[in-house]
Amino acid sequence: MPERLDSAVEPRLDLDPFSDEFLSEPYPYHERIREAGPVVWLERYELWATARFEQVHATLRDWETFCSSAGVGLSDFRKEAPWRPPSIILEADPPEHTRARAVLTRVLSVRAIEVLRETFQQEAERLVGALVAGDQGAKHGVRFDAIESLAQAFPLKVFADAVGLPADGRENLLAYGNMVFNALGPRNRLFDDAMAQAEPVREWIAHHCSREILSETGLGAQIYQAADDGELTQDEAALLVRSLLSAGLDTTVIALGNAIYCFATHPEQWQRLREDPGLARSAFDEGLRLESPAQTFFRTTTRRVNLAGADLPAHAKILLFLGAANRDPRRWEDPEKFDIERKVAGHVGLGSGIHACVGQSLARLEAECLLGALARHVAAIELDGEPVRRLHNTLRGFDVLPVALTPA
Numbered sequence: 001m002p003e004r005l006d007s008a009v010e011p012r013l014d015l016d017p018f019s020d021e022f023l024s025e026p027y028p029y030h031e032r033i034r035e036a037g038p039v040v041w042l043e044r045y046e047l048w049a050t051a052r053f054e055q056v057h058a059t060l061r062d063w064e065t066f067c068s069s070a071g072v073g074l075s076d077f078r079k080e081a082p083w084r085p086p087s088i089i090l091e092a093d094p095p096e097h098t099r100a101r102a103v104l105t106r107v108l109s110v111r112a113i114e115v116l117r118e119t120f121q122q123e124a125e126r127l128v129g130a131l132v133a134g135d136q137g138a139k140h141g142v143r144f145d146a147i148e149s150l151a152q153a154f155p156l157k158v159f160a161d162a163v164g165l166p167a168d169g170r171e172n173l174l175a176y177g178n179m180v181f182n183a184l185g186p187r188n189r190l191f192d193d194a195m196a197q198a199e200p201v202r203e204w205i206a207h208h209c210s211r212e213i214l215s216e217t218g219l220g221a222q223i224y225q226a227a228d229d230g231e232l233t234q235d236e237a238a239l240l241v242r243s244l245l246s247a248g249l250d251t252t253v254i255a256l257g258n259a260i261y262c263f264a265t266h267p268e269q270w271q272r273l274r275e276d277p278g279l280a281r282s283a284f285d286e287g288l289r290l291e292s293p294a295q296t297f298f299r300t301t302t303r304r305v306n307l308a309g310a311d312l313p314a315h316a317k318i319l320l321f322l323g324a325a326n327r328d329p330r331r332w333e334d335p336e337k338f339d340i341e342r343k344v345a346g347h348v349g350l351g352s353g354i355h356a357c358v359g360q361s362l363a364r365l366e367a368e369c370l371l372g373a374l375a376r377h378v379a380a381i382e383l384d385g386e387p388v389r390r391l392h393n394t395l396r397g398f399d400v401l402p403v404a405l406t407p408a
């Protein structure tokens with residue numbers, strides 16, 4: 001662990017951001033961290049942290065000082081061996097990062113994925129239509145778990161199809177994604193449970209990164225095409241497919257679930273969306289801001305640096321609270337309000353800078369199609385029982401979200 005410099009004056013806090021208590025209800029803790037100072041020292045893990053928008057944003061953008069190649073979780077890859085070969089895009093810095101990023105930027109660009117829109121729209125109509133029609137006679141509307149029936153069902157179909165995965169076994173992506181993001185935290189019970197649950201699917205994932213398994217036209221095949229064109233080696237192509245499988249499914253499932261939760265608890269915002277389904281895309285972003293699926297990421301200093309008065313030595317880990325930055329009253333008016341018409345651009349729910357979510361256009365396309373279809377077919381959406389939270393070292397979302405829909 002890095003030594004704390006004698007001159008350091010930043011506030012010291014004795015909180016565990018990876019405890020069940022913190023993760024169940026993080027927002028009061030976020031406020032404590034934000035208000036304690038721009039940069040704080042977390043005694044329990046002996047690291048720096050920031051929960052303010054300005055410092056989170058500045059740190060994300062300064063990749064030369066705050067690097068990713070030592071891992072973007074608590075573990076420092078220079079001191080501890082990573083649990084899997086590092087990602088060549090997430091856990092890399094320029095210049096290595098640049099080549100991998102260029103391929104995924106192109107394959108996942110707004111223009112490249114526009115060809116998926118029609119299929120996504122049809123699938124959203126089919127899924128929502130079937131749910132709404134399923135139980136017409138029910139007195140209290142149509143009742144189901146929105147996580148399983150919407151937030152999981154939709155990406156499991158359209159994202160996995162887009163990548164080019166076979167139909168069989170794709171639900172393995174859920175346990176794998178759960179593990180990859182939990183593994184960014186400390187080796188607590190959540191880490192161990194996620195590892196144990198995903199152990200049986202690790203071989204399936206590795207196998208499904210190979211060219212032979214993937215369809216000839218999907219996103220996976222396009223990554224292998226980049227290797228044929230000399231942009232990547234074949235091994236790098238397999239690792240970039242692994243990145244899609246790691247970060248592309250569980251995240252969107254959680255984000256869609258959180259958006260549905262926000263609407264179920266803010267009926268007037270649902271009515272606004274119904275009046276103007278064109279708001280679906282920015283509504284999704286407002287959900288990302290207010291209930292950020294990726295709550296935290298770490299960076300590691302490459303040199304001694306002063307951050308808002310705190311004197312950080314080289315090779316120090318810093319914990320960035322994205323979810324707290326997205327509710328920082330210094331940046332957002334009425335930060336706790338869910339307002340789908342707010343100017344939400346600039347939130348850090350998908351990061352910022354060279355590592356900002358490379359799949360964000362695909363995620364937004366999924367959300368636009370699913371929320372748009374719901375807006376057209378559902379007059380009202382309400383909670384129908386207690387949601388069950390998923391406690392998770394990085395991601396904030398639900399395991400179960402019981403809802404009742406009134407068909408339009």
Ligand code: OVM
Binds near residue numbers: 091180246
């Ligand atoms: C990857 C990857 C990318 C983003 C997030 C993530 C923490 C993994 O490239 O494998 O999960």
